[in-house]
Amino acid sequence: MLSWALLFLVVAIVAAVLGFGGIAGTAVSIAKLIFFVAIALFLISAVAHAIRGRRV
Template identity: 45%
Template sequence: MLHYAVVFFIIAIIAAVFGFGGIAAGAAGIAKILFIIFLVLAVVSLIANVVKK
Protein backbone atom coordinates (compact mmCIF):
# COMPACT_ATOMS: atom_id res chain seq x y z
CA MET A 1 0.00 0.00 0.00
CA LEU A 2 2.83 2.36 0.83
CA HIS A 3 4.42 1.49 -2.50
CA TYR A 4 1.33 2.63 -4.39
CA ALA A 5 1.20 5.86 -2.39
CA VAL A 6 4.80 6.61 -3.36
CA VAL A 7 4.09 5.76 -7.02
CA PHE A 8 1.12 8.14 -7.16
CA PHE A 9 3.18 10.83 -5.41
CA ILE A 10 5.90 10.50 -8.05
CA ILE A 11 3.27 10.63 -10.81
CA ALA A 12 1.89 13.82 -9.22
CA ILE A 13 5.33 15.42 -9.14
CA ILE A 14 6.06 14.51 -12.76
CA ALA A 15 2.64 15.75 -13.89
CA ALA A 16 3.13 19.02 -12.01
CA VAL A 17 6.53 19.56 -13.64
CA PHE A 18 5.01 19.13 -17.09
CA GLY A 19 2.08 21.44 -16.26
CA PHE A 20 -0.76 18.94 -15.95
CA GLY A 21 -2.37 20.48 -12.88
CA GLY A 22 -5.53 18.39 -12.83
CA ILE A 23 -3.70 15.10 -13.14
CA ALA A 24 -1.17 16.19 -10.52
CA ALA A 25 -3.93 17.13 -8.07
CA GLY A 26 -5.74 13.85 -8.65
CA ALA A 27 -2.62 11.74 -8.22
CA ALA A 28 -1.65 13.67 -5.08
CA GLY A 29 -5.12 13.09 -3.65
CA ILE A 30 -4.93 9.38 -4.35
CA ALA A 31 -1.45 9.22 -2.81
CA LYS A 32 -2.71 10.98 0.32
CA ILE A 33 -5.66 8.59 0.70
CA LEU A 34 -3.46 5.51 0.21
CA PHE A 35 -0.93 6.81 2.74
CA ILE A 36 -3.67 7.39 5.33
CA ILE A 37 -5.04 3.87 4.73
CA PHE A 38 -1.49 2.52 5.15
CA LEU A 39 -1.08 4.36 8.45
CA VAL A 40 -4.41 3.11 9.78
CA LEU A 41 -3.62 -0.49 8.84
CA ALA A 42 -0.13 -0.22 10.35
CA VAL A 43 -1.52 1.07 13.66
CA VAL A 44 -4.24 -1.61 13.75
CA SER A 45 -1.63 -4.27 13.04
CA LEU A 46 0.64 -2.93 15.77
CA ILE A 47 -2.18 -2.85 18.32
CA ALA A 48 -3.32 -6.35 17.36
CA ASN A 49 0.24 -7.62 17.72
CA VAL A 50 0.62 -6.06 21.19
CA VAL A 51 -2.75 -7.40 22.38
CA LYS A 52 -1.94 -10.86 21.01
CA LYS A 53 1.21 -11.13 23.16
Protein backbone atom coordinates in the same frame (compact mmCIF):
# COMPACT_ATOMS: atom_id res chain seq x y z
CA MET B 1 0.77 -0.39 -0.15
CA LEU B 2 3.19 2.40 0.58
CA SER B 3 4.81 1.72 -2.78
CA TRP B 4 1.50 2.63 -4.44
CA ALA B 5 1.41 5.90 -2.49
CA LEU B 6 4.96 6.68 -3.58
CA LEU B 7 4.09 5.82 -7.18
CA PHE B 8 1.16 8.25 -7.20
CA LEU B 9 3.34 10.89 -5.53
CA VAL B 10 5.94 10.53 -8.30
CA VAL B 11 3.18 10.72 -10.93
CA ALA B 12 1.91 13.90 -9.26
CA ILE B 13 5.36 15.48 -9.23
CA VAL B 14 5.99 14.64 -12.88
CA ALA B 15 2.53 15.92 -13.87
CA ALA B 16 3.08 19.13 -11.91
CA VAL B 17 6.45 19.73 -13.59
CA LEU B 18 4.86 19.20 -17.02
CA GLY B 19 1.98 21.53 -16.17
CA PHE B 20 -0.90 19.07 -15.89
CA GLY B 21 -2.57 20.57 -12.82
CA GLY B 22 -5.70 18.42 -12.78
CA ILE B 23 -3.80 15.15 -13.04
CA ALA B 24 -1.29 16.29 -10.43
CA GLY B 25 -4.02 17.23 -7.97
CA THR B 26 -5.81 13.93 -8.44
CA ALA B 27 -2.61 11.92 -8.06
CA VAL B 28 -1.72 13.79 -4.86
CA SER B 29 -5.19 13.10 -3.45
CA ILE B 30 -4.89 9.39 -4.26
CA ALA B 31 -1.38 9.26 -2.77
CA LYS B 32 -2.60 10.88 0.46
CA LEU B 33 -5.54 8.50 0.71
CA ILE B 34 -3.41 5.39 0.17
CA PHE B 35 -0.78 6.67 2.61
CA PHE B 36 -3.29 7.24 5.40
CA VAL B 37 -4.96 3.88 4.77
CA ALA B 38 -1.54 2.20 5.02
CA ILE B 39 -0.79 4.03 8.29
CA ALA B 40 -4.20 3.05 9.71
CA LEU B 41 -3.68 -0.61 8.79
CA PHE B 42 -0.21 -0.53 10.34
CA LEU B 43 -1.57 0.90 13.60
CA ILE B 44 -4.39 -1.65 13.72
CA SER B 45 -1.87 -4.42 13.14
CA ALA B 46 0.46 -3.07 15.85
CA VAL B 47 -2.36 -2.81 18.39
CA ALA B 48 -3.61 -6.31 17.58
CA HIS B 49 -0.10 -7.67 18.01
CA ALA B 50 0.33 -5.85 21.33
CA ILE B 51 -3.01 -7.14 22.64
CA ARG B 52 -2.24 -10.74 21.71
CA GLY B 53 1.23 -10.50 23.19
CA ARG B 54 4.06 -12.90 22.64
CA ARG B 55 3.26 -16.55 22.45
CA VAL B 56 6.20 -18.80 23.17
